[in-house]
Amino acid sequence: MLRLPRFKYLRPKTATEAARMAAEFGPRAMFVAGGTDLFPKLKRRQFEVEALIGLDFLPRQIHGGSTDCVVDAGVTLAAASSDNHLIESFAGYAEASGQVSSPPLRNAGTVGGNLCVDTRCNYYDMTYEWRKAAGFCMKKDGDICLVAPSSPRCWAVSSSDTAPMAIALDGVVSLTGPDGERELPVSALYRDDGMDYMAKQPTEVITSLRLPADSATRTAYVKLRRRGSIDFPIAGAAVALQFEGDTVMRCRIVLSAVASYPLEATAAEEFLKGRKVDAETIRETADIAAKPAKPLDNADLSHFWRKRMVRVVVEQALQRATTRNQGSTVKLLGRQPD
Amino acid sequence: MTTTREFGVVGKPLARVDAVTKVTGRAIYADDMLLPRTLHCRILRSPHPHARILSIDTSAARRIPGVQAVITGADLPIKFGILPVTQDERALEHEKVRYVGDPIAAVAAIEEEIAAAAIDAISVEYEVLDPVMSIEDALAAPRDERIQDYGGPNNIHKLVALEFGDVDAGFERADHIREDVFFFQGNTHLPMEQHSAIATYVDGRITLWSSTQVVHYVHRALAKVLELPMNRIRVIGAAHGGGFGGKTDPFAHEIIVCKLAMMTGRPVKCTLTREEVFYAHRGRHPVLMWVRTGATRDGQITAMHFRTALDGGAYGSYGVASTFYTGALQTVTYDIPAYRFEGCRVFTNKPPCGPKRGHGTPQPRFALELNLEKISHELGIDPVDLKQRNFVKPMTRTVNWLRVTSCGLDECTERVMTASNYRRRERRPGHGMGFAISSYLSGAGTAIYWNDMPHSEVQIKVDRGGVTAYCGAMDIGQGSDSVLAMIVAEELGLQPADVRLVTADTDTTPIDLGSYSSRVTFMAGNAAIEAARKMRGMVVEAAAAKMGCDTSAVEVRGGRIGDFTFEEASVLAEARFGTLTSAGSYTPPKLAGPYKGSGVGPSPAYSYSACVVDLDADARTGLVHVNKIWIAHDVGRAINPLLVEGQVEGSVYMGLGEALMEEQAFRKGLHKWPSMLEYKSPTFVDMPEVETFIVETDDPEGPYGAKEAGQGPLLPVPPAVCSAVYDALGVWIDEVPVTPEKIVEALRRKEKGEPGRFGPTRFPAIPYPPTIKVEPPPRDLPSAAPAAI
Numbered sequence A: 001m002l003r004l005p006r007f008k009y010l011r012p013k014t015a016t017e018a019a020r021m022a023a024e025f026g027p028r029a030m031f032v033a034g035g036t037d038l039f040p041k042l043k044r045r046q047f048e049v050e051a052l053i054g055l056d057f058l059p060r061q062i063h064g065g066s067t068d069c070v071v072d073a074g075v076t077l078a079a080a081s082s083d084n085h086l087i088e089s090f091a092g093y094a095e096a097s098g099q100v101s102s103p104p105l106r107n108a109g110t111v112g113g114n115l116c117v118d119t120r121c122n123y124y125d126m127t128y129e130w131r132k133a134a135g136f137c138m139k140k141d142g143d144i145c146l147v148a149p150s151s152p153r154c155w156a157v158s159s160s161d162t163a164p165m166a167i168a169l170d171g172v173v174s175l176t177g178p179d180g181e182r183e184l185p186v187s188a189l190y191r192d193d194g195m196d197y198m199a200k201q202p203t204e205v206i207t208s209l210r211l212p213a214d215s216a217t218r219t220a221y222v223k224l225r226r227r228g229s230i231d232f233p234i235a236g237a238a239v240a241l242q243f244e245g246d247t248v249m250r251c252r253i254v255l256s257a258v259a260s261y262p263l264e265a266t267a268a269e270e271f272l273k274g275r276k277v278d279a280e281t282i283r284e285t286a287d288i289a290a291k292p293a294k295p296l297d298n299a300d301l302s303h304f305w306r307k308r309m310v311r312v313v314v315e316q317a318l319q320r321a322t323t324r325n326q327g328s329t330v331k332l333l334g335r336q337p338d
Numbered sequence B: 001m002t003t004t005r006e007f008g009v010v011g012k013p014l015a016r017v018d019a020v021t022k023v024t025g026r027a028i029y030a031d032d033m034l035l036p037r038t039l040h041c042r043i044l045r046s047p048h049p050h051a052r053i054l055s056i057d058t059s060a061a062r063r064i065p066g067v068q069a070v071i072t073g074a075d076l077p078i079k080f081g082i083l084p085v086t087q088d089e090r091a092l093e094h095e096k097v098r099y100v101g102d103p104i105a106a107v108a109a110i111e112e113e114i115a116a117a118a119i120d121a122i123s124v125e126y127e128v129l130d131p132v133m134s135i136e137d138a139l140a141a142p143r144d145e146r147i148q149d150y151g152g153p154n155n156i157h158k159l160v161a162l163e164f165g166d167v168d169a170g171f172e173r174a175d176h177i178r179e180d181v182f183f184f185q186g187n188t189h190l191p192m193e194q195h196s197a198i199a200t201y202v203d204g205r206i207t208l209w210s211s212t213q214v215v216h217y218v219h220r221a222l223a224k225v226l227e228l229p230m231n232r233i234r235v236i237g238a239a240h241g242g243g244f245g246g247k248t249d250p251f252a253h254e255i256i257v258c259k260l261a262m263m264t265g266r267p268v269k270c271t272l273t274r275e276e277v278f279y280a281h282r283g284r285h286p287v288l289m290w291v292r293t294g295a296t297r298d299g300q301i302t303a304m305h306f307r308t309a310l311d312g313g314a315y316g317s318y319g320v321a322s323t324f325y326t327g328a329l330q331t332v333t334y335d336i337p338a339y340r341f342e343g344c345r346v347f348t349n350k351p352p353c354g355p356k357r358g359h360g361t362p363q364p365r366f367a368l369e370l371n372l373e374k375i376s377h378e379l380g381i382d383p384v385d386l387k388q389r390n391f392v393k394p395m396t397r398t399v400n401w402l403r404v405t406s407c408g409l410d411e412c413t414e415r416v417m418t419a420s421n422y423r424r425r426e427r428r429p430g431h432g433m434g435f436a437i438s439s440y441l442s443g444a445g446t447a448i449y450w451n452d453m454p455h456s457e458v459q460i461k462v463d464r465g466g467v468t469a470y471c472g473a474m475d476i477g478q479g480s481d482s483v484l485a486m487i488v489a490e491e492l493g494l495q496p497a498d499v500r501l502v503t504a505d506t507d508t509t510p511i512d513l514g515s516y517s518s519r520v521t522f523m524a525g526n527a528a529i530e531a532a533r534k535m536r537g538m539v540v541e542a543a544a545a546k547m548g549c550d551t552s553a554v555e556v557r558g559g560r561i562g563d564f565t566f567e568e569a570s571v572l573a574e575a576r577f578g579t580l581t582s583a584g585s586y587t588p589p590k591l592a593g594p595y596k597g598s599g600v601g602p603s604p605a606y607s608y609s610a611c612v613v614d615l616d617a618d619a620r621t622g623l624v625h626v627n628k629i630w631i632a633h634d635v636g637r638a639i640n641p642l643l644v645e646g647q648v649e650g651s652v653y654m655g656l657g658e659a660l661m662e663e664q665a666f667r668k669g670l671h672k673w674p675s676m677l678e679y680k681s682p683t684f685v686d687m688p689e690v691e692t693f694i695v696e697t698d699d700p701e702g703p704y705g706a707k708e709a710g711q712g713p714l715l716p717v718p719p720a721v722c723s724a725v726y727d728a729l730g731v732w733i734d735e736v737p738v739t740p741e742k743i744v745e746a747l748r749r750k751e752k753g754e755p756g757r758f759g760p761t762r763f764p765a766i767p768y769p770p771t772i773k774v775e776p777p778p779r780d781l782p783s784a785a786p787a788a789i
């Protein structure tokens, strides 16, 4: 049986204390919130640490205000996806939280943990024994990339469902480091690097996510995965639109699982701004959005097909966002949980 | 024989006898056992698909504190294997490894982590050989050397060629002939419980608790490899978390823990990781198939020629039987007057394939159903009509000598046709429905190794009013313990809860060949009826004597034997006869036809299923959404309808997984995704609604008329999915799994004016041996005929 390795479990009472512990241990320790990403990876020896720093002190409230909504980092995905305020004002965010992994994992997995979820690759998300047989890659224990052997970098895939939506909503995270606190837009939280994928300091704890409220924003998240019950995204689109009349004034389109970071489709955003949304525009926008997506052969199903599907998820997300307030919903791809 | 009888418990949807222990977590699985001083074992496995072992250095591992023993192949050199003709496995290999995951060395340590570290410290020097990863590769001359040193030419393991009736004449008679090539991808069982075994060695005796489907075969393999007499080894089936065929072979880890227990004098346990379960495998063979069928203008089959090529993986396992199975049961659903079968199994450097639910028959069923479907479209006949016209009749023999007794194909078909409204289905873009049928054995008519013993035996002991039934059968989750309890209770006028069961223990229970080939209800059930009726005879006789009446006047029901409670009557009987024991056994009738290879296919009875799948398929993305499945299953008689429905729905689930996503895929010689998250299989949430119809045909030889339910209902699902996809989008996906990419590609081809199809295009040239021609038997089976033919 695959067992968890031995580790010390540290239990700080505040974020500052946690950050200081992280500073003291350096790479020999990691934060743990719900543990749904971390524990399987510890079993597979993708992470090797001496200590885990528990974040169970993090508050678990959703503070819906008239200007902003602040979601504490310790809120579970199950709570976020079923919170009335989020569903009403940030439908796409609730939708994304409700599509992460599976019901039991959403009961444990947290909003903060989901923003930090490790990048994925099916040469990497394997046991130590398998990776040893395949030959280790640079993300752990080795020095080459098995997907793109001539590449100097790692192409592991950003697989968070909520990060693209948080970016589309102009979300801002609060960070507590050993020496103080700061805010950082979620769009600045990631780097285009499969290995070193977070732009925050490893010692910094995410304490909350702030979503600036704008009741006119229409949002949607559409996720493609083999099984609606449990799988990570193999493509996903988060959109947030603001209209003046029929015309799109503001538009964010952020893709999940097609690059090593949540990929913002800026050209498509530019294209859509100032236009009226109809089937034709949606199709064109989706075509433009899909262009920069370059899936590789390191996730489920073929990358050729995944590439073609990017267009479809963007299209569906745009349709869904546009029609959401008109009572109609777009039928999602594949079988989705009820 | 029992149709008019009123049953006490048979036919009632009673909860399983082990329901409470299972759902409250109190059942003790092998991995739950922790005997005092237990050592933990881990196994070093090959990182190469094909390599010679030049040296193994275990010295660093032995130096790690806490390591108690390290063994290699030199400690367990004797070969074993499930079939007598393919004794080609070693518990640990010290000469050559044949797939990534082949076991090489094992460590017993005081903690599992220490054992894992010790495994990592063993260094092995290999001479890497060219791996053979496909059927085509295996048929060609090996670049380095053959995988196994038997079989041949090249990496061919087994070749078969049989002809029944005059096939050439049959094709001559045909108005229409169609050839197709199909591929059925390999997949694995994915039981919830990983294999686990724990052994002790006390007073010169081995006791092994294991998650196995067949304690008897494990017992035999241990005796052979450990060179101990059978009576010094005891194998006990621990509570079981699912097998589906994957725990039907004796496994390396079972032998290893026994050996380590003998060496250390301490209990030794090994629970495989999920990844190792993918390597233990013995799952569905990938099979490439070519089928040629001739039919008259009105859709009557005149002849069929069927070729299969099985990718067997690195070892024999059940492979010889699997090969025959890919050709055996085509004739049991459709009346094929002339039939030729050519089969071939090859070795490749992958985990060995073996029996998975449906063993060797879902693949040809897939090809057969789709081939007939295509013929019906070409002839302009409704596919359901065409199939129905060719259905076998009850009480007949097939051209390849299989005896068909009860057969509910017509009724099954009618039930799903009516319920699904298939004939008047809604026509909208992307919506489709598909229909398919199938059949499966109720236990193989011949044993795996040649012997004349009964296939199942049951003993009953009645003592102080308590009834205990002893049987070697292993409940692997299908509910066989509950069925045994119900049968004994039925005969003694009791409730299942009144019957204590002792099962699957080679020391205390008589032989049963195990839980595979859908045999337990039929065979152990018949043995239990015999034993229980003998016991009933004694109790009734004692009661009658006391009542001063004839035995026929003693009523057995509701916990009473005539004027007495069961307990009182059993005391009377014990006073009269001494210790109350009875025994029953079951030996299937000799059904094999007069030709070599006829041992695979015969069964005392065949179950039948019919299925309709309703789905939406999206032309743009290729995504498929199954809306609903209707399935009717002829189980002869449902001894417990709840269990039958469970088996039918479980089969549908598994069939859907195989149809849509499951894939034992390899990349660079390695299993691509030996993990439950990456190897896709439907979960509860992914399951569509399933409506099950139980059809009862009261089989003349089944216990109370019962036949199998655990495997057959899987078979029609994959072909029904493919015909529904065709119905929806007008393209044929001639291989499983039907992934969205394949649908999109088939549609692209169709748009370009090419055939709208995805699947293999050619069947390789295979050096089949000269065909053995077999004279068909007389086809009618008078209902009064003796069992044997």
Ligand SMILES: Cc1cc2nc3c(=O)[nH]c(=O)nc-3n(C[C@H](O)[C@H](O)[C@H](O)COP(=O)(O)OP(=O)(O)OC[C@H]3O[C@@H](n4cnc5c(N)ncnc54)[C@H](O)[C@@H]3O)c2cc1C
Residues within 6 Å of the ligand: A030, A031, A032, A033, A034, A035, A036, A037, A038, A039, A040, A055, A073, A077, A099, A100, A101, A102, A105, A108, A109, A110, A111, A112, A113, A114, A115, A116, A117, A118, A159, A160, A161, A162, A204, A205, A206, A207, A230, A231, A232, A233, B677
């Ligand atoms: C079977 C399965 C399916 C899954 N499917 C999906 C999916 O579809 N989509 C998806 O997005 N994820 C998926 N996941 C991953 C995971 O369940 C989720 O991402 C979850 O939200 C992670 O949250 P957590 O609280 O459990 O994080 P943890 O596992 O506790 O931590 C994850 C990472 O974040 C860090 N971390 C956690 N909280 C903080 C914090 N407050 N501040 C700083 N660092 C922090 C940890 O150090 C760690 O590196 C899946 C996991 C499994 C096992």
Ligand code: SF4
Residues within 6 Å of the ligand: A120, A121, A122, A123, A124, A137, A138, A139, A140, A144, A145, A146, A147, A148, A153, A154, A155, A156, A194, A298
């Ligand atoms: S993308 Fe390359 S380097 Fe990164 S995890 Fe995958 S194989 Fe390793």
